[in-house]
Amino acid sequence: MFEIKGQKPTGDVIFASCDSIYFNNFGIPLLYSANEHGNNLHLHVINPTKQDIDLLFRLRIEKNFTFTYEENNINNREYYSCNRFMVAHEFLSTADKLLIIDTDCLVMDRLEFPDAHLGLFLRDPLPGTIGWENEGTHVAAGMVLLSKEAKHFAKDLSKALYEHELIWFLDQVMLWRLYNEYKQVLDFHLFTEKDMDWEFLPDTKIWTGKGPRKYDNPKYVAEQQKYRDMYVP
Numbered sequence: 497m498f499e500i501k502g503q504k505p506t507g508d509v510i511f512a513s514c515d516s517i518y519f520n521n522f523g524i525p526l527l528y529s530a531n532e533h534g535n536n537l538h539l540h541v542i543n544p545t546k547q548d549i550d551l552l553f554r555l556r557i558e559k560n561f562t563f564t565y566e567e568n569n570i571n572n573r574e575y576y577s578c579n580r581f582m583v584a585h586e587f588l589s590t591a592d593k594l595l596i597i598d599t600d601c602l603v604m605d606r607l608e609f610p611d612a613h614l615g616l617f618l619r620d621p622l623p624g625t626i627g628w629e630n631e632g633t634h635v636a637a638g639m640v641l642l643s644k645e646a647k648h649f650a651k652d653l654s655k656a657l658y659e660h661e662l663i664w665f666l667d668q669v670m671l672w673r674l675y676n677e678y679k680q681v682l683d684f685h686l687f688t689e690k691d692m693d694w695e696f697l698p699d700t701k702i703w704t705g706k707g708p709r710k711y712d713n714p715k716y717v718a719e720q721q722k723y724r725d726m727y728v729p
Contacts, residue, residue, distance in 0.1 A: 497658070500583060502564035504590040505538035508609045509560070511587065513540035513580040514599040515571075516548050522600040522710070525723035527555060530603040532723070536560040538587065539599075542579055543567055555727070574662040577637075581667050582657050584642055585650035596640040600705040601692075602719055607701055612685035614649060615641030616675055617692060632665030634672045638704045639692045641685060649678050 505511065510530055514523055519541050530537040536559050541548060544565045552563045566583075580596050587594060593609050617636040625633055642650050656670045675684075690699070694706040696715045705716055 497582070497586075497654075498566040498568045500540075500564050500566055500586055503562045504564060504587050505536070505560075505562045505594075506590050506592075507536060507560070508593045509536045509538045509562075509591050509595070510603065510607065511538045511540070511580065511584065511591075511594040511596050512599040512601070513542065513576075513583065515542045515576050516544050518576070518599050519544065519548055522705070522720070524555070524727050525720045526599055526601060526603070527557065527561060528723040528726040529719075531557040531559045531561070532726075533603055534559060534606045535603055537562075538591075538594075539563045540580065540583060541565040542570075542576060554729075572662065574664060574666065577664075578657045578662065578667045581637075581640070581650075581671070582654045585647055585654050588642060588644050588647045588650055591644075593641060593643045596642065597692075597702060598638045598704055600710045601638065602703045602705075602716070602723065603701070604703055605701045610641060610685035611683075612641060613643045613645040613682040614675070614678065615639070615685035615687055616671065617687040618675075628663075628669065629665055631672060632668035635668045635675070636692070637668045637671060639687050639702065640671065641687075646678075646682055649674055649682065652677075 523539055527537055584594055584596060617639045619636060621630045622633040653670055653674055660666055692702040692704055693700045694704050696703050709716055
C-alpha cells in the first residue's frame with residue numbers, strides 16, 4: 497500500500513480512481529456530471545503532476561468534492577483498473593458508503609445509495625469465454641457499492657489484489673470470488689441496466705464509456721464535452 501495523501505471522503509460518496517491522463521480526459525467531466533445531479537464525488541489520482549494537484553484544488557463545485565492521491569513507479573493499465581479496489585477500504589474509515597465507478601463514467605441523475613452492505617452488477621459470463629475470463633465476466637466492475645459494514649470484504653479484496661499477479665480481469669475475478677464467500681453474511685444489492693449501461697439510454701443513472709465507445713460514440717462524446725466545458729479556469 498502506498499501512502500495516500502489528501503482529504504478522505506465522508507458520508508455517502510461516489511468514488512473513482514485514475515492516472516493523470518484519465519483524470520484530465522475523463523475525471524473533470526465525471527466531476528461536473530456528478531455535481532450537476534447533486535452527487536458527492538471523491539477522486540483518487542495515481543501519480544498526479546503538480547499541474548494536476550493545482551487543478552484539483554481549483555475545482556470548486558456546489559456538492560462535496562474531495563480528492564486524494566498516491567505516488568509510485570507503477571505504470572500499467574492492470575494496476576490502474578484494480579487501484580480503486582486496492583484503496584477503497586482506507587476510505588471506509590471516514591465514509592459511510594462508497595459507490596465505486598469507472599472514471600470514464602458520466603452520472604446522469606441523482607443517485608440514491610441502496611440500503612445494503614454490498615452492491616454488485618452481476619451478469620451471465622460473456623459468451624464464448626472460458627476459465628479466468630469466464631469467471632471474471634460474472635461481474636461488471638464499473639459499479640460496486642461498499643459500506644462500512646463491508647469493510648472486511650473491502651480489506652480482503654485489497655489483500656487479494658495486492659498479493660496476486662496483476663493481470664486483466666483480476667478485479668472482476670476477485671469481486672466474484674469474495675462475493676460468493678460473503679453473500680450469506682452481508683446484505684446484498686443487485687445493480688441492473690437501469691443503474692448503469694454502455695448504450696447511453698436516457699433513463700439510466702450512469703453511462704459508462706466501454707472500449708472505443710468513450711471516443712467514438714456521438715451521444716457519449718457530446719455529453720462528455722458538455723460537462724468538460726463547465727470548467728472555467
